[in-house]
Amino acid sequence: MSGRREIPILSVLPAKRFHSCVLTTYSFDFNYFNHDVLAGLSRAGVRNICVYVDDSMLQEYLGNLSGYASGAAKRYSLSSIVRKGAFHPKMSLFFGRDGHGFLIIGSGNLTAAGHGKNQELWGAFHIDGPTDPKAPLFKQAWEYIKAVGNEAPGVSLRKLEWIETHTPWLKDIGQVAQPSGFNIGNGVEAFFLTNTSNGILHDLQTIVQEKVIECTLISPFFDNKAAVLLELERIYPNALIHSIVQPDTCTGDLSGKTFKSVRFYDWNTIANEKGKRYLHAKLLHIRTTSTEYCLFGSANLTAPALGTEEILPSNEEVCLLFKQDNGNWLEEIGLSSRGDVISAKDISNQDNQSNTENRFTAQHRYRLKAIDRIGTNLHVYIEKNDDLQNAALLFFDGWGEEQGRIGLVNCEFKEEAGYYNLVIEQLSDVILYGQLFDKAETAISNKQIIHDMVALSHTNPDPNTQRLEEILDRIEFADAEMVEILSYLDPEDLTDEKLTGAGRNGNYDKKGRTNTDGTGEILPYDEFTKISPEYQYRGGISYLYGTHRIERILETLRTIFEKLKIRDIDIFSQDEEADKETLESSTGRVDKEPPAKHVPPQTPSAFTSLQKNVFRFFNQYIAILEKQRQKKHRVNVLDTSMFSIALHLLLDFVDKPILVKKKTEDEEYEEILLKADGEYFKEEDYCRIVTDIIGKFTMLLMNGIDDASDEYVRRRIEKCRRIAFWHAVCCIARLVPFKCKDKNFTDNWLVWKWELGINLRYFFAPDDTDNEAVAWEEIEHRIQMMHDTSEKSLLSKIFNTWLYLEKLSRHYNNQNLNELNEYEPCKKGDLVFSKHFGFSHLIKVAPYKNGQHKITLARAGYPPSKNDILDFEDDNQYIAEISKIKVLEVSEVLDGI
DSSP states (O other), X not given: OTTOOOOOGGGGSOTTSOSEEEEEESSBOHXXXXXXXXXXXXXXXXXXXXXXXXXXXXXXXXXXXXXXXXXXXXXXXXXXXXXXXXXXXXXXXXXXXXXXXXXXXXXXXXXXXXXXXXXXOEEEEEEESTTSTTHHHHHHHXXXXXXXXXXXXXXXXXXXXXXXXXOGGGGGSOOOOTTSOEEEETTEEEEEEEXXXXXXXXXXXXXXXXXXXXXXXXXXXXXXXXXXXXXXXXXXXXXXEEEEEOTTTOBEEOTTOOOSSEEEEEHHHHHOOSSOOOBOOOEEEEEESSOEEEEEESOOBSHHHHOXXXXXXXXXXXXXXXXXXXXXXXHHTTOSSOOEEEOGGGOEEOOSSTTXXXXXXXXXXXXXXXXXXXXXXXXXXXXXXXXXXXXXXEEEOTTSOEEEEEEOTTOEEETTTTEXXXXXXXXXXXXXXXXXXXXXXXXXXXXXXXXXXHHHHTTOOOHHHHHHHHHHHHHHTTSSOGGGGGGGOOGGGGSGGGSSSBOTTSOBOSTTOOOTTSSSSOOBHHHHHHSOGGGSEETTEEOOXXXXXXXXXXXXXXXXHHHHHOTTOOOOOOOOOSSHHHHTTOOXXXXXXXXXXXXXXXXXXXXXXXXXXXXXXXXXXXXXXXXXXXXXXXXXXXXXXXXXXXXXXXXXXXXOEEEEEOSSSOOEEEEESBOOOOOTTOTTOXXXXXHHHHHHHHHHHTTOBOOTTOHHHHHHHHHHHHHXXXXXXXXXXXXXXXXXXXXXXXXXXXXXXXXXXXXXXXXXXXXXTTOHHHXXXXXXXXXXTSOOSXXXXXXXXXXXXXXXXXXXXXXXXXXXXXXXXXXXOOOTTOEEEETTTEEEEEEEEEEOGGXXXXXXXXXXXXXXXXXXXXXXXXXXXXXXXXXXXXXXXXXXXXXXX
């Protein structure tokens, strides 16, 4: 067909200019969206994604056609909207900095059919700053979206707030009241039309004042009364009305109607396609004696969609109306020919949209507006909350299988915010949606997606957050080196001085709040617990303590590690179609993981700078650990996360070869990023770094773990235990002796090595540490992270390290460490245990008064001795009787070293 161009609608989106988007749709295809659309948006740099879908359609999909909806609720918000008829707009708004905006309005749903297989009609506009003539049109669409978004509370609404915060140029766009048009250039005037007032057809009559001589329309649906066709004949009595339809797919029974000026034409003869596609476009073109108008968008030519003089519209629709004095839009979109004439009696397919009114109220007593999840806490927003004490909220996965439930009896309802605050200790990660049921196991509410607030916080378009997210994505897909993370890791974040906004008195200082984690009002766990309760929530949104960048980085490294463990990881992400017929046949597309990109050679100066960054991070972290030790700091979830990250980086950096190439020469050679030379008091040596980090962290562990009885934090720390312990065993096994003349030092490094391991084993090991099969598997997986070419010997070395630690652990446990003596004779070199110091050894024992002794303890974790650089010793001397130490019998065990 001459003049008709077909373009995948999202392919026209300019790349790397936008940070956020809002998408509206009637039907939704999980399969297509989760795989194709998300991939395209990610490539374009769009992370903050909000989707609004018709409630009745979502009810059909959830548990039925959403089995592979893995991305839902974690990478984007998906909120249902209820209308008397249907929530039917198909609109996409994209938001960027520097004045960039993009608006798409058309006829296609967020489905594979709507974005490719069907015949659809779209209008797309790039906005270049607030003074762009099209900017007021964009602003009108944004105001409409905000009104819709107010109906979906919680994290979905917060995502809209992020858009306004990080698109400051929106406020500079002037506003023009509708139905006045916007002059968008080239002699074209544009109108943004919705059904929020009197209806689109009513507004069209107000705008078109000239004598209409001809109308051309396309619609896949007509109501059985043909109300809009007859209305067009009434309001434009002198006009010829050309209706282009696909007779075998067009819905509506027009066979018994008598039309005065309407003529019908067969679309199939216009398209002339070998493989017939469904005509889903909506168009109303009006020609007057001097002007042409073109209306297109989501509205079919039905009374619920457009309304008539006697019938108010019941659907929510969005359309664009263009007006120009010269030109021929029909020819531009390929409708220079109308096709073969057909009779109205050939259009007799039954209308399936006639019973759309009051769909929600007829089905459910209660309206779930949103469910947000943070760890083990759920915020359940309910429109009506009376008499719900006997109800239960059930949780389902995408297949509709129940994954748990919790009763609402005695649950706290926050009146001002409009939600129940539920706490559930065990909540499966596979849950997708929730629904209320009564005692008789009858559903009394709609289904609602459960949004993961922590995961969605990563989509905040704050530039600092997004730079971190981009580098984490690149590292996860082997497109970047882990050293790049160091730019985003600040050990100072572990200290009280860098906590965001709250002091130790528990008051919330709004003026003093900072955004050190790059995520706006998102706080670490410690900070969250220090905020007074009245400040912990604003508009129903909690300050998300689980989303600190330290935890975010750890999650990415954990993902990388899991991929190493499971080489055949299934990255297939199934999705669904939108309507049942196409949904069940949709298979999506499977992309292969992109190949790893080799790091380009470094210049000598670049390599030196790289090394300095590595040493700077580890030394800064060690200094913070020492500072926290002196302050008697209790270990929290951020401390355990940072410890796990540091060990992960150590395994990646040790003996890592970096290709170095001089610019002026062709010479290439390898340098080692982090060497293990056994220089235990040299800041640049792996052995010194490992000894200090594990030693000082175990000193902190003796102060206890500050979990505040929070289930979310407890589970996070348990994850860290598993990662960090086995990482640490591998790190300890890589320690080497330093060849020097002093025999004492040769002995000391072995003492430190086993004290490092046994302290971590005692204070931080997961429950199944003593399982040989578990140990073998955990060690084997971690060897894949290292750069040692002799994997078998390395596996043996690390496994033997674990075996010996287990031998020590069993031996010490048999000595009943809980029974500490007030006085026990001891001498220099004895290994001792104390609840205050852990496992350590004596380096000084001096007589004191009344038969008492002063002792000086030494082990890694204390600062280096001022008198003897070959050992670590405590700053203080302790009286043996008061300290209550246990002298350990270790001679037969140490013989096996």
